[in-house]
Amino acid sequence: MKTTTEQIAEKLRMKRLQHGMTVEKLSEIADVSVGTISTLERKIKVNLSITTLLKLMNALSIEPYELFGSADPSIDELLEDNRALEEKLQNIADIINSKPE
Known part of the structure; x- marks a missing residue:
């Protein structure tokens, strides 16, 4: 069973790909390091702050319900x-x- 962090990571990655963005471009737009995004997308344990999550969500135009439920x-x-x-x-x-x- 996937953890919440893994589910969030998967949804963020899918949204990034839908936007045709590279990790580098998302990093630039969201002002989040490439390493953080890569680590998150590879579903390696990462301490994701609310601030970082909000930056990624804003950069990808993701609403909270898209990550946390319908x-x-x-x-x-x-x-x-x-x-x-x-x-x-x-x-x-x-x-x-x-x-x-």
Whole structure:
């Protein structure tokens, strides 16, 4: 079973890769040493301070719920999902209505 630190390290690494960032670039943006980031990503025991974690989260645009658990989606996210579903339903209805009988 993964520890919380290992889970956080994995999520930070995945987010870094999604952003197309190297460890060096993240280090520069977050003002955290390359060694700290590398050690964390290799899941070697590291004493990660809240300050360092917040720097990494800010540099990677990570919300706390992304690291520590899910939160209920925001109203804006729900409305966007609803609009997307309405568009898909309308496309399906258009296809059905355009078929000759």
